[in-house]
Amino acid sequence: MQIISQVLFLIALVVGIGFFIRNIRRLLRNIKLGKDVDRSDNKGERFAKMARIALGQSKMVKKPVSGFLHVIVYVGFIIINIEVLEIIIDGLLGTHRVLSFMGGFYNILIASFEVLALLVLIGVIVFWIRRNVLNIYRFLSRELKGWPKNDANYILYFEMVLMVLFLVMNATDYQLQLNGAPHYASEAGITGSFPISQFLLPIFEGMSNATLIIIERAAWWLHILGIIFFLNYLYYSKHLHILLAFPNVYLSKLQPQGEMNNLQSVTDEVKLMMDPDADPFAAPAEAEEGAEPDKFGASDVFDLNQVQLLNSYTCTECGRCTAECPANQTGKKLSPRKIMMDTRDRLEEVGDIINIKGKYEDNGKQLLDDFILREELWACTTCNACVEACPVGIDPLSIILDMRRYLVMEESAAPNELAIAMTNIENNGAPWPYNQQDRLNWAKEN
Known part of the structure; x- marks a missing residue:
């Protein structure tokens, strides 16, 4: 029977990890559909930023309540899952609490895991209340209807169940130790390390050892299978940020937020125009025969760079960007x-x-018009409030600007007010409809 259990565990582990690797490969393939971008500069500064923002959660705590709760859930969930290492070893070797040979240190570990499990459970419950009862404004937007709302709740339910299973597993294990059950009594040296689950003992008192073993094994299996399932669910969930926040922050831009990048395609065109010896009808030397010229701006995901596509997968849908957006605050789309x-x-x-x-x-679809409306793009004030607010270094403004560039430079589809201003700049050197000779008339005395 023990061999069958070990074989089943090995199959579940291999299948779970294999499916996870497949999903990660698809994720990387999708990101690589974007244009290459070089973010290999200033490695020290990038690592420091990653440690401060992704690891240190420095931007999360700017909102004290949700930030503090997120830190608890974040730290607790990561540290508790250290025990997964022991579960994997036990599952493969057929042992029970194989790391208990560490003695007092093991006691401290189990005790800290239990305290953190309780804190995570409380934090997740508060998060659920904030999302579903308190009706906080940033969780009521139209884009959070349907799947996004359900996805967030599924994750919360999942974390609740995993923490409860962990505590039930420990409580029944503790009771079996007290009962002197074979295979469990040998671990009696760790009976002092269940500060939270010991309060669940009254539920299990009076049960036979056979029943307790069934409950303990069921909680053990459901806990590890739940973690494997959760690992693979991440690909389909907004909780991909658990994995992607670190590379996303590392690859985020280091320049001042208000500094816009130059389009290489525009730079090449200007250089061509400024070169008196250049043949304007000649194809670039590096262009492949029959290849289309570079597009100005972006109308689809293929036109965005790989960091922008990584940004989209890293989005936590927390809504801090939208809550800070002045255009959104004034009722714009x-x-x-x-x-x-x-x-x-x-x-x-x-x-x-x-x-x-x-x-x-x-x-027959593209990002522009089929997903993102022009009205949304032109409502942006380019204030960078969304970029500053994001706790994981996402830059929505860069996508907005690239799509605007496409509208202006490829479709000549700028709003009338902007078209007038650009015409005035071209003709008068200023956005106002006055001849250059008349620009200082306002300063003359009547």
């Missing part, structure tokens, strides 16, 4: 969170086509 969610949805749609057909075939 723009929601930076929706920009990131729409980008991810379009990228996933493209990925699904590749999964089915082996390559991308145009389905």
Whole structure:
């Protein structure tokens, strides 16, 4: 029977890890659909930023209540899962609490795991109340209807169940030790390390050892299978940020937020125009025969760079960006969170086509218009409030700007007010409709 259990555990572990690797490969493939971008500079500064923001949660705690709770859940969930190492060893070797040879240190570990499990459980319950009872404004936006709302709740339920299973597993284990059950009594040296689950003992008093073993084994199996399932659910969930927050922060831009990048395609065009010896009709030397010229700006996910696509997968859908957005606050359609969610949805749609057909075939859709509306793009004030607010270094503004560039430079589809201003700049050297000779008339005395 023990051998069968070990074999089943090995199968579950291999299948779970294999499925996870497949999903990670698909994730990387989808991100690589974007344009290359070099973020290999200033490694020391990037590591420091990653340690401060992704590891240290420095931006999360700017909102004290949710930030403090998130730190508890974040730290607790990571540290508690250290025990997964022991569970894996026990599952493969058929042992029970194989690391208990560490004695007093092991007692401290188990005790700290239990305290953290209780804190995580409390934090998750508070998060559920905030999302579903208190009706906090940033959780009521139109983009959080349906799956996004359900996904957030599924994760909360999942974490509640995993923490309860962990405490039930320890409580029944403790009771079996007290009962002197074979295979459990040998671990009696750790009976002092159950500060939380010991309060569950009255539930299990009077039960036979056989019943307790069934409950303990069921909790043990459900706990580890739940973790394996959770690991694979991440790919389909907003909780990918658990894995992607670190590389996302590391690869975020280091320049001042208000500094816009130059499009290489525009730079090349200007250089061509400024070169008196250049042939304007000649194709660039590096261009492949029959290749289309570089597009100005972005109309689809293929036109965005890989960091922008990584941003879309890293979005936690917390809504801090949208809550800080002045355009959104005045009732306009723009929601930076929706920009990131729409980008991810379009990228996933493209990925699904590749999964089915082996390559991308145009389905008649693109990011512009089919997912992100022009009205949303032009509502942005480019204030960078969304970028500053994001706790994991996401830059919705860069996507907005690239899509605006496409509208202006490829479709000449700027709003009338902007078109007038640009015409005035071209003709008069200023956005106002006055001749340059008349620009100082306002200063003349009447």
